Amino acid sequence: MAQPAVGLDLDRTAREALASRRGALVVLAMDGKVLALVNETIAQEKLPPGSVAKLVTAAAFMEERNVGPDHFLFCRGKGCWRAHGRIDLVSALAQSCSSTFYVLGSNLGEKNLERYFEETGFSPPEKKNLSSACGEGGLRISPLDLASFAVALANGGHLFRPYGGKLKNKKPRLIRALSWRPRTLEVLRAGMMLAISEGTAHKAFVPGTAIAGKTGTASRLDAPHRNYGWFLGFAPASRPRIAVCVLLNDATGYNEASSAARLVFSSFLKKEK
Numbered sequence: 001m002a003q004p005a006v007g008l009d010l011d012r013t014a015r016e017a018l019a020s021r022r023g024a025l026v027v028l029a030m031d032g033k034v035l036a037l038v039n040e041t042i043a044q045e046k047l048p049p050g051s052v053a054k055l056v057t058a059a060a061f062m063e064e065r066n067v068g069p070d071h072f073l074f075c076r077g078k079g080c081w082r083a084h085g086r087i088d089l090v091s092a093l094a095q096s097c098s099s100t101f102y103v104l105g106s107n108l109g110e111k112n113l114e115r116y117f118e119e120t121g122f123s124p125p126e127k128k129n130l131s132s133a134c135g136e137g138g139l140r141i142s143p144l145d146l147a148s149f150a151v152a153l154a155n156g157g158h159l160f161r162p163y164g165g166k167l168k169n170k171k172p173r174l175i176r177a178l179s180w181r182p183r184t185l186e187v188l189r190a191g192m193m194l195a196i197s198e199g200t201a202h203k204a205f206v207p208g209t210a211i212a213g214k215t216g217t218a219s220r221l222d223a224p225h226r227n228y229g230w231f232l233g234f235a236p237a238s239r240p241r242i243a244v245c246v247l248l249n250d251a252t253g254y255n256e257a258s259s260a261a262r263l264v265f266s267s268f269l270k271k272e273k
């Protein structure tokens with residue numbers, strides 16, 4: 001697997017991207033090697049992921065029901081931020097259509113969902129509930145584990161334990177290979193590319209290179225009206241070299257996390273040219 005050139009100061013860029021905000025920023029290579037890790041403590045905290053979990057719900061549904069990009073649902077706007085109407089899985093991911101993912105979750109059932117969350121590094125809630133389908137209801141994951149998941153989405157399903165940098169683990173280790181159909185990974189990638197080009201992750205757009213990304217927002221239980229803002233993604237979308245996970249502890253929504261990711265992507269891609 002190709003490694004990004006040595007000597008890129010991604011750690012500094014990651015620090016600049018977070019600026020003075022509280023949160024974490026993780027950049028991994030395609031075998032889980034740490035290329036940047038800002039705030040190691042926060043990066044290992046298990047937090048509610050919000051809509052980034054929809055990627056797992058979509059994958060679980062496609063795998064269990066053997067469907068792909070031609071599967072359509074209908075969003076009337078109930079429990080969603082708008083009435084999306086007839087919508088396929090790629091657009092549902094790009095638009096983060098909650099109505100779609102609740103329907104997929106209830107079709108699958110809590111037990112099925114939980115299995116997929118566990119195998120992708122999420123900690124399911126103690127009491128099973130269908131809100132997990134949209135990343136709520138007690139589902140948790142750390143920014144570091146979410147970055148590993150982004151690597152797996154980028155590299156064809158290989159979930160690696162992060163290693164190197166300040167981490168204790170110094171060697172790459174495969175945690176598991178997700179046995180998902182290539183078509184499932186393709187739909188997720190397409191949804192994440194559309195999220196960047198015209199969906200909820202558009203703030204991470206970098207001209208000239210296709211990027212894949214997904215945003216999330218989760219309410220903070222300890223601080224009313226404050227949110228965790230998430231972004232996870234990888235670039236270049238067609239031949240990924242890096243995966244990025246951004247968490248902001250005090251976000252108004254998901255745009256700020258996407259903007260921070262954009263700084264990392266643009267710095268990396270500029271140096272790669």
Ligand SMILES: [Zn+2]
Pocket residue numbers: 075076077080081082083084085096097098099100
């Ligand atoms: Zn919707």
